[in-house]
Amino acid sequence: MIRTDVVIIGGGATGCGIARDLALRGIAHYLVEKDDFAAGATGACHGLLHSGGRYVVTDPVAAKECIEENMILRSIGKKCVEVTGGLFVRLPGDSKRFRDRFLRSCEEVGIPTEVLSPTRALDLVPALNPVLEEAIKVPDCSIDPFRLCMLNAITSRQKGGGILTHHKVIEIVKERGRCVGIKAQDQFTRQVKEIRARVIINATGAWGAKVAALSGSDVPMTLSKGSLVITNHRLTNMVINRLRPPSDGDIIVPNEAVCLAGTTSIAVDDPDAVEVLSREVDIVVSEAERMIPNFRTTRMIRAYTGVRPLLKADGGDSRAISRGFKIIDHDNGMYSILGGKLTTYRLMAEKMVDAIMRDFGLDTPCQTAEKPLDGQDELSGYPLSKRLKDISGIICECELVSRDEVERVVNRIGTKYIGDIQHRTRLGMGPCQGGFCTYRALGIMHDMGRVTSEESMRVLREFLQRRFKGIRPALWGDQLREEQLVESIYLGILSMGNDL
Template sequence: MIKTDVIIIGGGATGCGIARDLARERFLRSCEEIGIPTEIMSSTKALELVPNLNPDTEEAIKVPDCSIDPFRLCMLNMRTSEIKGGLSFIRHKVTEIVKSHGRCIGVKATDAASGEVKEIHANIIVNASGAWTNLVAGLAGCEVPLTLSKGSLVITNHRLTDMVINRLRPSSDGDIIVPNEAVCLAGTTSLMVEDPDKISIGPDEVDIIIGEAGRMIPHFNQTRIIRAFSGVRPLLKSQKLDSREISRGFQIIDHQNGMYSIVGGKLTTFRLMAEKMVD
């Protein structure tokens, strides 16, 4: 069954025009409901802002947006934790959950460089291991059902735009270009996977991303791609066949044994997720 807001019967000029206006109005209404300001722009004005934009663009909508370096974000958050007394261990893999009388009281973690095993005890264990959440929970005899969705991106050798460019359509492959320092990132894809440790980027994914990005900025088709990478989204378990339709909401699970797991969400909600988990 298909569920939608409006059914239009008729594929002539009027029916198609209604479909076009509804698509735009739905986006504008959604922005208004959550307080995001919008500005409808002519193609001429859009091209003044983004000279590399496809000249066939009919209309654009400007909204406030930004980009962020996720690696630097993680390092700065961890550095703040360390300054305030926290400890962090990089390149360590948790291989065992230490239990006492049925309660999780610590972990054993192996240093990937030296092979040294550290045993660390705590009052509470928070499992925030993303795509590996179910694997870590399994060490404690628990289960966290997930749907794993791989997303891939490509990186250009220089900037093609100073603004984030996003196609106004239902979420699909290669519908966003994001400037970041001296380069641009374009993506993404959405493919379900079983094992987060066994992923790769196929040439077909790269071709799709480049082709779709080229529809927004034609120069993208002639730009040198210097890198491609992928990550795995730890989505809440769902029977939906298209992972894009799965909610990006998050869930905190109390395993009733001293361990909590937090799953779902996305980068834009990480602060809320952290706040709710700590509370």
């Protein structure tokens, strides 16, 4: 049995942010995640570091939190934030009255704006629809949620925090009505570990109600599914938003070599039973096309969906629910932290750890707003020039990932999962979506003695099934042709037909 002060359940941005904050305040902790980091809404989001503009008219409190956190994150997380700037574009038919309210609200909340003529907007983003009537520039940025989680986790590890990924919390241990620990099951070996702690934090986002129920507690949540599509190249270097009340398909975010467009908003009951519907892909592509006309003819490489953990509202449109967050003290040794945004994860973590410090009778102040994220220097340790030099060892041609890089990750984290390599190197994230590099990465793990032949098949099967879930809704044109080739490799050459 392991003993610590705080157990955090959930390795999304909120959980990882809490681990970093606890580490910097010297509190012993363990973080337990059922999958890899950013496996929930964090890794399935738009990757927009909001300026607050999206919410400024409907939810000024959340908008103010966003602009303040935007400024903090761009200073502490330079290697995971790209300072792109953003445009809110007004197309023919979009309300002028909303535009006036938008500008007034931005001024009240403190979001800097600049009104641009169509010519000036087209200079900045030539792919924009030339019929636009104007654009308003705001300080939106693009953020890499995987890197963000991993960088937060580095501080936790450096300060002695424990991290268990691929361990699902299956029980909350109670004694005399109080939560005193958790039991977590290794998702590969099925072994169960017990961790005892003074406080348990439920930071499981959309799974919050399920995990709270393990301790007999209730959390009031509304779940809202949002789906997005990924293009195979960058159509804009700035974030593009539609200047209208929040609605379907009104944001396009550049991220590394691609663009992410979305989203939809559909109420769901179970975060484990969601998939992208083809009509959602149609909606997103049609709306994105209104802002960037060549969006429709651009190759899509996949679609994905995530579930927003929103605070409960009675009926109505989930877009109208506040993007603010809430900390619930269950008065039994467990807290739940709900709602919020990726953009406000640091603030959420600060408020959560402040509450724990009060419980522990300590007053060490929060340092996360000033201290740059640890580990950022290592992110630039494999620059493009070195990748090109290692070209003979490249195993993922789309993202230029070499054998050395894969071996380094496998040695460092000792994983059996292809997804873990993907999140840390971008292996398989390009146009072929891992069609060619997946079996090569698996071969490397096998050569290194990480997986047996039998385990290889299980790992490959699970990975391919997940991969296909994302590819299926975006299969047409060039992507369909490529997928037929990939299918013949796996079904024909590798004889996986009976396993899938």
